[in-house]
Amino acid sequence: MNHEDAKPGSMDREGMRPSVSSTPFASPAPRPSTARSEYEWGVNSPSLAGGCSALPGYRLGPVRVSPGLALAPMAGLTDLTFRRVVRRCGHRGLVVSEILSSEGLIRGRLDAEEYLRIAPDEHPIALQLSGADPERMAEAARWCEGEGADVVDINMGCPASKVTKGFCGAALLRDTALAARVAGAVVRAVSLPVTVKMRLGWSESEMTFLEVARALESEGVAGLALHARTRKQGYSGEADWGRVAQLKAAVSIPVVGNGDIRDPAQALSLWRRTGCDGLMVGRAAVKNPWIFRQIEELAMTGSYGQPSFEERSRLILGHFEELIALGPPGLALHRMKTFLGKYTAGMPGAASLRGALGSAKEPGALLEALGEWLRESGAAP
Template identity: 40%
Template sequence: MHIGPYQLKNRLIVAPMAGVTDRPFRMLCKRLGAGHAVSEMITSNAMLYGSDKTRRRANFEGELAPVAVQIAGSDPAQMAEAARHNVAAGAQIIDINMGCPAKKVCNVLAGSALLQDEDRVARILAAVVEAVDVPVTLKTRLGFRNGEENVLRVAKLAEDSGIAALALHGRTREDMYNGAARFELIAEVKRSLKIPVVANGDIGTPERARQVLAETGADAIMIGRAAQGRPWIFREIDHFLATGSHLPPPRVSEIHAILLEHLQDHYAFHGEYSGCRIARKHIAWYTNGLRGSNEFRQHMYQQDSTATQLATVDNYFKQLALDSERLVYQDESARAAA
């Protein structure tokens, strides 16, 4: 798949997730098989460019190309300026957020709330595409409310404005993340457009990835929540799509090494205070379903320094390795659904 001049190494993309897809996580996913990754959303409000959070989100140092940055906002001029600002900082692809269902984003008429105003959608798309000389992509949903799905019109606006690729989550904003993602409209969008289309939503296994690609005809798939605590899902899906066979599950020793690497990069990136606190959710995701993980997490949550948190994780996995070299889950069905 191509996005403008960039040929991706495969059809697997890490979805932008606020508070999750920071630079350490994106780089790890790329190392473990993702062909592309999009940053967590960066506000278009210039007054916040100097905040610690925005500066971290706009830090792409050492990241494999192409670097894709997602911007969020509701004002066409601000969005255009945000695109220029991030390109100057190193972004090679600009992604526009019209899919986030969070209340705090929709309350300022950004994210998926924009789908209620197609004229504003068109003005934002045109302004951002005109503002920069790098590819601009769009991530959106089927519509704002069920029964009022307008993705076909929005997709046509995107193609006509010069958007290089469209990522489509198979739910409306009303759905949030409830119920099953619907892919029939994504297939219809793909048939109606010439630009690449990326399918997103409920893709958590190699079999599901193959099924969604077949049902939608999409050029690629985007994986979000299923990669939380499972960044190796990308190599598993890539191998399955290429061979039809499954890779063996990761061993305790490998997950131990991956998590320690992730945490050390994470701490260096976020610093002592934020690094320790933000890491808690990642550690919980990695250990979900593992033997003794509930007790471990309660102990881990009490650690308030990166050193003690890292030592707690290290000791837990060393104990797991003593019990069994193979990864053993308490509840296989719960882990598969995670």
């Protein structure tokens, strides 16, 4: 595919709000069995091959997540454009939006049109809400349902003090009764399945995840994702996967394991060691949006391919074109710089490219210079 063939969002009839094309990139997401043309088959781990029944998936009410893989919610990263990037790279499971403050949405501090927008090719998708007021959370959940979400997810894991000081995010793990009231209000407000993403607790001495999880299950929550660290740990230390197995044994609803999956082999290792129903990948997916396809391939065949330099280049250009098309320009430029660093890590000559483009003031100029660099590297026409 020539990147110039890409069809990023175009302006709608009123010319006010960029609309989202159902085909952001020219070709549909490849599937593991047919995706080999641009793949280099390098990694081989026959001992990890699990046959076709590997990663069978799980059910959230009427929503089937199959295979059982999910893109983790990440503020500033899992916007519509990046969620479509992972779809383009062959991800077939669930995608989750970045955290959306229920208060911010209802009071208009967050542009609901921008943050709740869902493209036709994103499903199944969960929109993630934060908040500690049951009624406001219920109202925001109804907005998510109205925008076409398949699942509403509640954040009970965010460690940031600007979130926890309002008893939101991980602070809800310190008050099981409030966590249950919030979840119950959301469950009753919508006809969609409601999930919760949580941590282990506030700190080593306050490991409340099992108690909170049982209370959430009683309120009708359809599934849980566990980032196996405490709030106090932030992102330090190691995720404790043994806790994922503990949670799986404690509840009957699907449990998704999360934390420190860096490559496909680690993903399968977490799955096999804990018996969890699904796997959620965050940071590794930003560096390598093909990771979901690779996990599937590894589970089915014992090996997986790597994208070529050309494939990676086209992906970056297509993503940035869509960021520009959906705007606004300041946000597009900010996100392009964020993703450029992650996407080009390890590419030959990328450090000087990032240095040169870091000072770009306008997204179109950055895209042009990037295209030029890729052409000179022989990666783009």
